[in-house]
Amino acid sequence: MNNLAQFYTHDNFSKLLLSKILAKNPKRVLEIGVGGGSLVRAAKKKWKHSDIIGGDIDSMNVSTLKEEFPSIKLFVINGLSSHLREDLKLELGSVDVAICNPPYMTIKKSDEYGKILEESLLGCLDSYSQLTSDIIFLAQNLLLLKEGGELGIIVPDGLLTCQRFSIFREKLLSNYKLTGVIELPSKIFKKTEAKTHILIIRKSVCSSLSLPIYLANENGTIASKILVKKSALIYRMDYKYHSWKKNSNQKTSNSLLDLNVDIMRGSRSKKQLESLQINYLHTTDLKNEYCECEFPLHKTIDYLRYAEEGDLLMSRVGKRCIGKLMYVIKGNIPISDCIYRIRIPFEHRAKVISSLNSKIGKEWINAHSHGVCAKVISKRDLLNYQVTY
Numbered sequence: 001m002n003n004l005a006q007f008y009t010h011d012n013f014s015k016l017l018l019s020k021i022l023a024k025n026p027k028r029v030l031e032i033g034v035g036g037g038s039l040v041r042a043a044k045k046k047w048k049h050s051d052i053i054g055g056d057i058d059s060m061n062v063s064t065l066k067e068e069f070p071s072i073k074l075f076v077i078n079g080l081s082s083h084l085r086e087d088l089k090l091e092l093g094s095v096d097v098a099i100c101n102p103p104y105m106t107i108k109k110s111d112e113y114g115k116i117l118e119e120s121l122l123g124c125l126d127s128y129s130q131l132t133s134d135i136i137f138l139a140q141n142l143l144l145l146k147e148g149g150e151l152g153i154i155v156p157d158g159l160l161t162c163q164r165f166s167i168f169r170e171k172l173l174s175n176y177k178l179t180g181v182i183e184l185p186s187k188i189f190k191k192t193e194a195k196t197h198i199l200i201i202r203k204s205v206c207s208s209l210s211l212p213i214y215l216a217n218e219n220g221t222i223a224s225k226i227l228v229k230k231s232a233l234i235y236r237m238d239y240k241y242h243s244w245k246k247n248s249n250q251k252t253s254n255s256l257l258d259l260n261v262d263i264m265r266g267s268r269s270k271k272q273l274e275s276l277q278i279n280y281l282h283t284t285d286l287k288n289e290y291c292e293c294e295f296p297l298h299k300t301i302d303y304l305r306y307a308e309e310g311d312l313l314m315s316r317v318g319k320r321c322i323g324k325l326m327y328v329i330k331g332n333i334p335i336s337d338c339i340y341r342i343r344i345p346f347e348h349r350a351k352v353i354s355s356l357n358s359k360i361g362k363e364w365i366n367a368h369s370h371g372v373c374a375k376v377i378s379k380r381d382l383l384n385y386q387v388t389y
Helices: 011-019 038-046 059-068 084-088 111-119 133-144 157-161 163-175 239-247 270-275 346-356 359-368 379-383
Strands: 028-032 051-056 073-076 095-100 145-156 177-183 196-202 210-216 222-229 252-255 262-265 291-294 306-308 312-315 325-330 332-334 339-343 386-388
Touching (some): 011 038, 011 145, 011 196, 028 038, 028 084, 028 133, 038 051, 038 095, 051 059, 051 084, 059 073, 084 133, 095 133, 111 133, 133 145, 145 157, 157 163, 157 196, 210 239, 222 239, 239 359, 262 379, 312 346, 339 379, 346 386
Parallel strands (some): 028 051, 028 095, 051 073, 095 145, 291 325
Antiparallel strands (some): 145 196, 177 196, 252 386, 306 332, 312 339
8 A cells, every 4th residue: 555545456366356357358448546557467468459548646657557568548647536537538438347446545525526426326425424535436437337337346345344335335236236246355455454345346237136245265266155135235245244144043032222231432542541641441451352350449530431340341443352352340440432331231241241252242243343454343233233042
C-alpha cells in the first residue's frame, strides 16, 4: 500500500480473478488503477489480441507500464472523477471486460459521487452512512461496461460484511448478476493484513436463486465452494460466515436480546484512559482463555464506563484478541472502548457465559467478526447471538 491507499495485487490472485471471467475474446479490456501492473500483465497474457486500456493517478506507474507494454493505452487519471470517461476517451457502455483493485479509503460525500451511484443503480447518496473509494470505483466500472460485460474487482471485507453497506449489497444483487464471490486469505498484500474478496459481476439481471461463494488459499487457488441463497447475501457475502452458518447445527434457546442482556462498550479510548493515570482494562489485559478476576472497589468518575461485579467482558475489536472473555467476580474498574461490558440477568448468566466460551461460541465469534485489518464484532450481531445448550 502507498499513500494513495492502494494495495498492489499479487500475481497469483490476479490470475485467480481473471480465471473467473468467462469472456473468451473481449474486444476492449479496462483497468482503472493499474498500480504495479499485475492485473494488466495477467490480462495481456490471457487476451493477447484484446485492446487493453488502463489508467492510474500515479504518473510513475503509468510511465513504467508504458515502457513494458507500448501497445497498451495508458492514461494518468483519477478513478473517482466524474470526467473519467472523457479522460479515458471511452463512451459509457463500451467496455467488454473490466478488472480492478481500487484504493480503500473513506471519502467525503458529494453531488458528483451521488450522480455516479444513481447512474450505476447502486442507490442514492443518502442511503450510505459512509462512502468509500472502492464503491465509486466499482460504480465507474459498471457504467463503462456494455450490457453483458464482466467486472472482476477486489474489494475490502467491510463492503461485504458491515451493516452500513447492506444497501450496496441489496442494490448490487437487484440490478446485476453476481457470478462469484471469492474470499481471499489475509496478508496477501505487502505490509498489511488487509482482508479482501474478489467480486465477479456481469452487467445483466440475475434470475438465479442461489449464487456461488468461494474460499481461496494462499496459492491463489480455490479451496472450497458453497451455494448460498441470493436473498441471504444482503446480510453478508463472505464465505467464512456462510460456511459457518451452513455447518452449524447446534440447538439454540434465545438470543441475548431476548434474554434482556445489556451490552455497552467503554466510553474512552486507551490513550484517553492512559492520560488520566488510573488503572483500567484494555484488550491486552484479557487473557486468551476465559478467566475470572477480582478488582479493588474504585471511586467512580462520571464520564467513564466501569466493569462491575457480575459483568462479562469481551474484546470487541483487534487483530488477534477478538472475543476474549473475562468475568468480574468482585470490585470495579474502568474499561476502554475496545471492550464490551455484557450485563446478563442473574438467572441466565451461567448459560450465557458457558455458551459464549464454548467451541460453538468461539466459532460463532470467528464467523461474525469482520473488518479489513483489525477485526470487530458489532453490537447488533452480538445481541442476536443465539445461546446454545
